[in-house]
Amino acid sequence: MTLYGKSGMYEQAHKLFDEMPELKCQRTVNSFNALLAAYLHSKKFINAGELLEQLPEKLGIEPDLISYNTVIKAYCEMGSMDSALSMVDTLEKKGLEPDIITFNTLLDGFFSRGRIVDGDEIWGLMEKKNVVPDIRTYNSKLRGLVHGNKVLEAVEFFEEMKNEGIEPDIHSYNALITGYCDEGNLEQVKHWYGELKKSYKPDRATYCKVLSFLRKKNEFEMASEICKEAMDRRLISGVTWMDKLVSESRIEEAIQFVESGLSRSALKLRFP
DNA sequence: ATAGGGTTAG
8 A cells, every 4th residue: 555655645545444344354553553654644743643542442453552653753743742752651551662763753853853952861761761772863863963053062972872882874974964064164074075985875965965065165176076976876967066067157167077977868858 | 554864856
């Protein structure tokens, strides 16, 4: 069942869910969770919460941890952090235990809203419950610090996680690069881009962020090099970059640029 | 069946 993505698909999902008995399909916690996910992905957050409150007893379905995690995500998305947090008490009263997904969802909600202190408190609660933080836990705090313009603290935290044996992944590097792009710090963007490349291939997010930054800074040399690489890997189209060259009448550079790396399909895209 | 960033698509 592909119920996700498009807004409005929750209606289809709910209709199907209602018709299941006639179709001789038994409704289970799995189909209930699929319904919750449909509401979540259609951004009908409040309905997901209401559904969890009403439907299970009406239908005799016992919600599981996935049901609660889905609704916690919905509350986080709508910014109802108190409701999200209170779901932990609710699920525990039902005899369930919050897992790493529960905590990562909550932490991402708090950290991404700049609520670092509250996030740290929840982090402590997580450890008290013997749920071991993973790379995504660390990354959510990294992004939170960056989002709150605390890039230096983010770098400190980056080092801290390495000391604790958590190997930074591409999201970790991208968070720091984003921080320094937003600060306008060219030297540090270059530094962390270099650090990233020692262990990973930049991904689409890296390229987008770094290229738009370098373009703003008029760092043509480095930008065109990176742009070529990104186009070769089919991760960006390069059209916008070339448009800028053309609009500034830097035609020679644009032509060189095209000849040196642009793929046939990208050319067709620009000059159909 | 549940948790990620970025935005260069126009």
